[in-house]
Amino acid sequence: MSEILLNVQGLFVGYGEVPVLRDIHMDIRRGEIVALVGSNGAGKTTLLRALSRVLAGTGKITFDGHDLTHLTPDQGFALGLVQVPEGRQLFDQMTVFENLMMGAFRRRSKGAIHATLESVYALFPTLYERRTQRAGSLSGGEQQMCAIGRGLMATPKLLMVDEMSLGLAPVIIDQLLEVLSTIRKQDVTVLLVEQDVFAALEVADRGYVIETGAVTQSGTALELTESPEVKRAYLGI
Amino acid sequence: MEQALVVSTMQLLSQILVNGVLLGGLYALMALGLALVWGVLNIVNLAHGALIMLGAYVGYYLFTLLNIDPFLALPLSMAVLFCVGYLLQRGILNLIARAAMFNTLLITFGIDVVLTQLAQIFFSADFRTINPSYAGSNFMVFGVTLPLVRVLAFVVALALTIALWLFLLHTRLGRAIRATAQNLGAARLYGVEPKAIYALTFGLGAALAGGAGDLYGVVSQINPYIGATLTAKSFAIAIIGGLESPLGVVVGGIFLGVVESLTALYIGPTFVDIASFGILVLVLIFRPNGLLGATT
Ligand SMILES: Nc1ncnc2c1ncn2[C@@H]1O[C@H](COP(=O)(O)OP(=O)(O)O)[C@@H](O)[C@H]1O
Ligand SMILES: [Mg+2]
Numbered sequence: 001m002s003e004i005l006l007n008v009q010g011l012f013v014g015y016g017e018v019p020v021l022r023d024i025h026m027d028i029r030r031g032e033i034v035a036l037v038g039s040n041g042a043g044k045t046t047l048l049r050a051l052s053r054v055l056a057g058t059g060k061i062t063f064d065g066h067d068l069t070h071l072t073p074d075q076g077f078a079l080g081l082v083q084v085p086e087g088r089q090l091f092d093q094m095t096v097f098e099n100l101m102m103g104a105f106r107r108r109s110k111g112a113i114h115a116t117l118e119s120v121y122a123l124f125p126t127l128y129e130r131r132t133q134r135a136g137s138l139s140g141g142e143q144q145m146c147a148i149g150r151g152l153m154a155t156p157k158l159l160m161v162d163e164m165s166l167g168l169a170p171v172i173i174d175q176l177l178e179v180l181s182t183i184r185k186q187d188v189t190v191l192l193v194e195q196d197v198f199a200a201l202e203v204a205d206r207g208y209v210i211e212t213g214a215v216t217q218s219g220t221a222l223e224l225t226e227s228p229e230v231k232r233a234y235l236g237i
Numbered sequence: 238m239e240q241a242l243v244v245s246t247m248q249l250l251s252q253i254l255v256n257g258v259l260l261g262g263l264y265a266l267m268a269l270g271l272a273l274v275w276g277v278l279n280i281v282n283l284a285h286g287a288l289i290m291l292g293a294y295v296g297y298y299l300f301t302l303l304n305i306d307p308f309l310a311l312p313l314s315m316a317v318l319f320c321v322g323y324l325l326q327r328g329i330l331n332l333i334a335r336a337a338m339f340n341t342l343l344i345t346f347g348i349d350v351v352l353t354q355l356a357q358i359f360f361s362a363d364f365r366t367i368n369p370s371y372a373g374s375n376f377m378v379f380g381v382t383l384p385l386v387r388v389l390a391f392v393v394a395l396a397l398t399i400a401l402w403l404f405l406l407h408t409r410l411g412r413a414i415r416a417t418a419q420n421l422g423a424a425r426l427y428g429v430e431p432k433a434i435y436a437l438t439f440g441l442g443a444a445l446a447g448g449a450g451d452l453y454g455v456v457s458q459i460n461p462y463i464g465a466t467l468t469a470k471s472f473a474i475a476i477i478g479g480l481e482s483p484l485g486v487v488v489g490g491i492f493l494g495v496v497e498s499l500t501a502l503y504i505g506p507t508f509v510d511i512a513s514f515g516i517l518v519l520v521l522i523f524r525p526n527g528l529l530g531a532t533t
Contacts (some may be wrong), residue, residue, distance in 0.1 A: 052426075077428050089423040092414045093481075104414050105409065106428035154427060 011059030035204035037197040046206030088147040092136030103153030118151040141172035261494025262391035269475035270445030276480035277418040283345040285350035286464030292450025314451040315444040322443025326436040356461035367454040390452040473517040
């Protein structure tokens with residue numbers, strides 16, 4: 001088994017006085033796709049915010065050998081902890097190319113940036129075709145591609161994708177899941193955050209189920225897909 | 238006889254239009270800094286005119302004390318005002334970036350009052366003008382008189398506008414400025430530091446004001462109180478042209494310049510400001526996104 005990239009131990013997070021996450025434990029290994037699934041309001045985005053240090057909490061987070069607890073969001077980002085936010089959050093008035101380049105804002109080497117850009121265009125040929133179009137004019141699926149591409153431009157070690165499938169057609173979701181499998185082979189570890197439990201578990205190696213702020217189940221994707229509790233909770237069987 | 242009258246009327250009209258366009262180029266440069274700061278920081282900077290006034294005095298003193306030609310002094314004036322703007326932003330305005338509009342109006346109004354008072358104390362209330370040896374030179378094109386300094390000021394103003402446009406469109410920092418304006422949260426997520434971007438943007442806005450002030454001192458008279466009217470005109474142009482692109486601001490500036498020239502000729506010079514702000518009100522009512530902006 002490959003080494004552990006992200007380790008979360010006993011994490012508690014809240015907004016002001018309101019506690020949201022309780023005693024979260026989680027491991028992500030290098031090269032894995034890990035799904036974090038749970039219904040709306042379960043606390044998935046809150047966990048991502050805590051991982052990217054936008055929200056403080058108690059507990060221990062170790063990323064790639066660094067103790068994240070005392071780092072700022074910028075420092076976490078510099079270590080390769082990159083988020084593709086819920087709702088895409090593109091720069092709507094800017095072109096696809098410019099959106100992608102904003103992902104590389106902190107990088108200085110022109111040659112290396114260009115190489116990453118080429119690889120993003122190779123993953124998403126549509127983005128290349130639409131590179132001079134305003135991001136706001138793209139379809140939902142294309143916007144999600146652009147958001148993922150922008151994340152990849154930051155050369156993440158861990159790419160955290162929040163609600164990738166929201167509002168997209170099943171065909172498009174399959175395409176995007178395919179891409180995640182491809183980038184995993186290119187040394188990018190993926191944390192896939194989804195309400196769409198079964199879509200996420202299709203490509204994930206392992207998964208965590210989170211309900212009202214606590215992890216209720218974890219295991220391999222197969223175990224979770226077969227689990228009666230998961231089926232009952234998310235399929236209504 | 239009648240034909241001669243038509244010809245001379247045509248000539249007068251072209252002269253007025255040319256005057257208006259030349260003035261409008263400078264107006265556009267004045268408004269550009271205001272529009273930039275407004276669009277990115279969501280601050281309507283009521284001290285913008287005072288910054289233009291300071292730029293004019295920098296040009297004036299460089300010319301009278303050090304004998305530096307005002308067009309050569311332009312980069313210096315811009316550099317000084319960039320520093321003033323950068324420090325104002327870091328020191329005071331960072332506290333209110335993206336705050337409620339009313340707070341920003343109040344604070345920038347305060348800055349305007351302070352700068353105007355300081356200017357009155359240090360520079361006196363006397364009218365001044367930057368008067369290089371070639372200030373009175375004209376040349377004629379198709380029977381229209383072109384004052385040399387106005388043409389130069391127009392060309393420089395346009396060049397600066399284009400330079401800003403290219404900077405915003407094609408550089409890493411320019412992109413970051415636009416990205417911050419469009420989606421602050423996402424920009425932050427990708428390592429943009431808003432405070433640095435805001436200070437840079439405000440510095441740029443002030444530098445443009447400094448450049449515009451230096452040019453204004455060449456084509457017109459200056460005193461510590463010119464700021465208020467210039468802020469108001471810049472505001473009008475920004476509204477007319479919209480905040481989206483420098484092109485809109487250029488169109489707005491030239492539009493205002495032409496309207497003012499026509500008003501001065503056909504209605505009377507005292508009505509110039511009434512006409513320009515009348516148009517502002519009409520635009521606000523009928524095309525709130527600017528003349529070029531989308532209709533909603
Ligand atoms: N900014 C916030 N301030 C206060 N409470 C919040 C905030 N954002 C989310 N919450 C609350 O935290 C809980 C978890 O929300 P969230 O992490 O967004 O869930 P999910 O991403 O799983 O849908 C919800 O009860 C939500 O109401
Ligand atoms: Mg969420």
